[in-house]
Amino acid sequence: MFLFEDEANIVDDREDLLAILKMRFGDIPPKIVEAIYDINAYETLERLILVASNVPSLKIFIEELEEGEGSFRILGDRFNPIEAQHGGGGMSGE
Numbered sequence: 001m002f003l004f005e006d007e008a009n010i011v012d013d014r015e016d017l018l019a020i021l022k023m024r025f026g027d028i029p030p031k032i033v034e035a036i037y038d039i040n041a042y043e044t045l046e047r048l049i050l051v052a053s054n055v056p057s058l059k060i061f062i063e064e065l066e067e068g069e070g071s072f073r074i075l076g077d078r079f080n081p082i083e084a085q086h087g088g089g090g091m092s093g094e
Contacts, residue, residue: 006042013045017052025058035065044069 007039014036021028051064 010040010042010045013042013049014031017045017049020049020052021040021061024052025061028058032062032065041069 017036018028018033022033031094036045036048040046048061048065054064055061
């Protein structure tokens with residue numbers, strides 16, 4: 001029974017991840033959708049949901065997607081969703 005629940009959570013997380021990407025960046029290339037459907041690790045999908053919610057561009061998300069299961073850090077301006085809107089400089093306007 002626990003295996004079924006894990007699989008259901010993975011399916012839900014895949015769909016959530018794709019929904020976030022579509023809301024933020026529009027149409028998602030089929031290769032990216034396929035790569036997301038190939039992920040079977042719940043922790044990886046959870047990390048990518050956080051990444052998708054915070055990166056300023058799809059390009060950076062794809063770079064993180066290609067990192068695989070070994071990447072855990074989500075730090076720095078690279079993960080600032082406001083960065084893309086303000087064209088750099090951060091929140092202090094520098």
